[in-house]
Amino acid sequence: MFYFRNLAKISLGQRDLYPRMAIYYVTTRCNFNCAYCEDFGARRNALQPEALALADARRLLKIIRTGVDALWLTGGEPLLAPHLADLLAYARREAKFRSLSLISNGSLLPLHPEILPLLDRLIVSLDSLDPAVWSALDMPIGYADNILDNIRVAARQQKKHGFQLMLNTVITPAGLWRMTRGLRPWTR
Numbered sequence: 001m002f003y004f005r006n007l008a009k010i011s012l013g014q015r016d017l018y019p020r021m022a023i024y025y026v027t028t029r030c031n032f033n034c035a036y037c038e039d040f041g042a043r044r045n046a047l048q049p050e051a052l053a054l055a056d057a058r059r060l061l062k063i064i065r066t067g068v069d070a071l072w073l074t075g076g077e078p079l080l081a082p083h084l085a086d087l088l089a090y091a092r093r094e095a096k097f098r099s100l101s102l103i104s105n106g107s108l109l110p111l112h113p114e115i116l117p118l119l120d121r122l123i124v125s126l127d128s129l130d131p132a133v134w135s136a137l138d139m140p141i142g143y144a145d146n147i148l149d150n151i152r153v154a155a156r157q158q159k160k161h162g163f164q165l166m167l168n169t170v171i172t173p174a175g176l177w178r179m180t181r182g183l184r185p186w187t188r
Helices: 001-010 040-047 056-064 082-096 113-120 131-136 141-161 173-180
Strands: 022-027 070-077 101-102 121-127 164-168
Touching: 001 070, 001 121, 022 056, 056 070, 056 082, 056 101, 082 113, 113 141, 131 141, 141 164
Parallel strands: 022 070, 070 101, 101 121, 121 164
Antiparallel strands: none
C-alpha cells in the first residue's frame, strides 16, 4: 500500500515519502566481538543500556505500528533480549504487523525455537562459509561450525514454520581478496 502511495508522491515531485518499515533495536548487547562492528560487542556490554521492559517495548511497538506494518528486529544480538519471544508474539498477534523480520548472528538459535513460527524472515549475519576465515577475524573456529550448523537446522524449519531464511554478510577487503583470489578480473 505504501509503495503505491510513494510512487504517486514521487510522480508529483514530492519527497516526503511514507516509511515502508521500522527497525527496532531490541537490545544493544551482543555475545560476539566482530571486528567490523563499531556499535556493539561483548566487550562493550557493560556500557550498553538494558533492553526495555516488556510493557515499555509493547507500548513502543504499538506506536511504531501506527506508522508502518513491517518490522525488523535487530540488536546487538536480539536473542539476548530476555523477552524476545513474548515481544514477537505481541507484534504478530496483537499489534498485527504484516511482516516480522529478525536479524541475528545465529549463535543462540537453538535456545529459541519458539520464535521461528512468529517470523516472516530470519536473517543470519554470516562472516564466511569458511571457518578458517572466522579465525582470521579473531573468532574461534568452533563458533563458525556452530553457526553453520544452526543455519542448516533453521533452513530445514522454513517450510514447517513458514519463514524465509536469508544470509547477510559484510564484505571486508581481506574477505574480498580471498573470495576473488584465482578469479580473472572482469573485462569489457
